Amino acid sequence: MLLRPRNWMEACCQKLKLNIDDTEPMKYFICDSWDCVRKERGNLLSTFKNKKCHCGKPMDREISLEERTSENGFVKETASFIICDDLRVMPNSLGTSVDLFHELGAKNMEAIEERTVEIGNKELLDLLKCSFLSKTPLTDFILNKKQFLYVYTKHQCQFEIGEVSSNVIRQMVLKVLIRKSDRKILFVEGQEDFADFIFGFLTLPLGGVLHMLGGFSSYSCLDKLYKSVTELCPYRYLMSPSLKHMLVNPQCAPQFGIYNQILQIGDLPVFYCKSYEKDMKQISVLVNSTKSLRLYGELYKTMDIVDPKSSDGKSNSGGYMVTDDLVVTPILSISGVSYLNRSKVRLSDLEQRVINIGLKECLSILKASLISTSALTNGLEKFIMPDKVLLITCFRSPDFRFVSVTILHIYKYFNPRCNVSLN
Numbered sequence: 001m002l003l004r005p006r007n008w009m010e011a012c013c014q015k016l017k018l019n020i021d022d023t024e025p026m027k028y029f030i031c032d033s034w035d036c037v038r039k040e041r042g043n044l045l046s047t048f049k050n051k052k053c054h055c056g057k058p059m060d061r062e063i064s065l066e067e068r069t070s071e072n073g074f075v076k077e078t079a080s081f082i083i084c085d086d087l088r089v090m091p092n093s094l095g096t097s098v099d100l101f102h103e104l105g106a107k108n109m110e111a112i113e114e115r116t117v118e119i120g121n122k123e124l125l126d127l128l129k130c131s132f133l134s135k136t137p138l139t140d141f142i143l144n145k146k147q148f149l150y151v152y153t154k155h156q157c158q159f160e161i162g163e164v165s166s167n168v169i170r171q172m173v174l175k176v177l178i179r180k181s182d183r184k185i186l187f188v189e190g191q192e193d194f195a196d197f198i199f200g201f202l203t204l205p206l207g208g209v210l211h212m213l214g215g216f217s218s219y220s221c222l223d224k225l226y227k228s229v230t231e232l233c234p235y236r237y238l239m240s241p242s243l244k245h246m247l248v249n250p251q252c253a254p255q256f257g258i259y260n261q262i263l264q265i266g267d268l269p270v271f272y273c274k275s276y277e278k279d280m281k282q283i284s285v286l287v288n289s290t291k292s293l294r295l296y297g298e299l300y301k302t303m304d305i306v307d308p309k310s311s312d313g314k315s316n317s318g319g320y321m322v323t324d325d326l327v328v329t330p331i332l333s334i335s336g337v338s339y340l341n342r343s344k345v346r347l348s349d350l351e352q353r354v355i356n357i358g359l360k361e362c363l364s365i366l367k368a369s370l371i372s373t374s375a376l377t378n379g380l381e382k383f384i385m386p387d388k389v390l391l392i393t394c395f396r397s398p399d400f401r402f403v404s405v406t407i408l409h410i411y412k413y414f415n416p417r418c419n420v421s422l423n
C-alpha cells in the first residue's frame with residue numbers, strides 16, 4: 001500500500017485523454033450474505049479479497065462502485081487556458097496574452113515563435129518531474145533545455161509554517177540526538193506514531209500536501225499552479241464547484257489515511273450499499289451518497305471499511321529510529337551505535353534531548369522533506385538551537401519622546417561567557 005499508493009480521484013483521472021496513473025482501479029468486496037448488506041449496522045466492506053466478515057464468511061464477492069461522476073476531465077470543454085512557463089494557469093483572453101507578452105519583455109510579434117508539440121504519457125511524466133526541479137518547466141521540457149536543477153539555498157523561512165491551530169493534546173515524544181558542532185540532528189527515536197507519520201508521506205496526494213502547507217510548499221511552480229486553481233471560477237471554467245474542492249483539497253484514497261494521526265488530510269469517503277430486488281434477483285451496488293427518493297424495497301446502508309492495516313497485536317515496542325534524511329529502521333541497540341560509528345562523530349560532540357512535537361512541527365518536517373535532505377534538522381530547528389538569553393537595549397531620543405527597544409537573542413553556544421542580566 002505504501003509503495004503503490006492509490007489516487008482517490010481515479011474515477012476522474014481514468015477519463016482523461018492522457019492518464020499517468022497506471023494503477024488498477026480499486027476493487028471492493030463484501031460477503032455473499034444478503035442479510036449482511038441489508039442489516040441495520042455493522043455492514044462490512046473490504047478493499048482486499050477474502051477478509052473475514054462478522055458472519056464468519058470470507059468477503060470474496062466483488063461489488064461495483066456506481067459511477068460517481070459523469071464528468072469528463074476537470075475543465076469545461078468550452079474553456080480555454082494559457083499556461084505560463086511557471087505553470088500559472090489563466091483563462092485565455094486577448095488581454096491576458098498582451099499582459100503576458102509585456103511581462104516577458106516581448107516588444108514585437110516577430111520575437112514570438114509558435115510551435116505545435118505532441119505529448120504523450122512519457123512527456124507528461126517528464127513535465128511533472130521538471131515541475132519539481134525547475135522554475136521554468138515548460139521551457140526545459142519543450143525546448144529540451146538541459147534540466148536546470150533548483151539549488152535550494154537554505155533560508156529558514158522556507159521551512160517555516162504559518163500559524164496553525166495547534167492541538168496540544170495531539171503530540172508525539174521524540175528523543176533527539178544532536179551533533180553539537182554543527183547543530184545537526186543525527187537521528188531521532190520515536191514510537192509507532194512517529195513512524196506512521198513519516199511513512200504516511202508516501203500516501204499523501206500532491207494537492208493535499210499543498211493544501212496543508214497553505215499553498216506554500218517551496219516548489220514555486222506547483223505553488224503557482226495550486227493558486228491558479230484556487231482562483232478559477234468553478235462555474236465558468238471547471239466542471240463543478242465540488243470538483244474544484246476535490247482538486248484543491250484532495251483526500252487520501254480510501255484506507256490510505258492513517259487514523260488517529262496528527263496530519264489529518266481530508267475526510268475519508270463514506271460508502272453506502274444500495275440494495276434492491278429486481279426480476280427475482282438480489283442486486284447490491286456501492287455508492288457514495290444516498291437518495292431521499294427511493295424505489296420500493298431499495299435500502300441504503302452505511303458500510304464500515306475493514307482496515308487492512310489493523311495489527312495482529314504484535315507491535316514493535318522498541319520504537320523506531322529515523323535519520324535526518326528520513327531512513328526509518330526499527331530500534332535495535334546496535335543500530336544507533338553503528339550509525340554513530342559510521343558518522344564518525346565524537347561522543348563529546350553529542351547532545352541528547354527529549355522533545356514534544358505537534359501539528360506545526362509535523363508540517364514543518366513535511367515541508368523540509370520536500371526540498372531538503374536534512375528534513376529533521378530543518379523541520380525541528382527551533383528545538384535544536386542552544387539555550388538562549390535575551391538582551392534588551394533601549395534608546396531614548398534627546399527630547400525624551402522617542403524610545404526604541406531592540407531585543408537581541410544571544411545564544412550561549414556562540415558566546416559561552418556571555419552574561420546578561422535581565423532587569
Ligand SMILES: [Zn+2]
Nearest residue numbers: 031036053055
Ligand atoms: Zn457477512
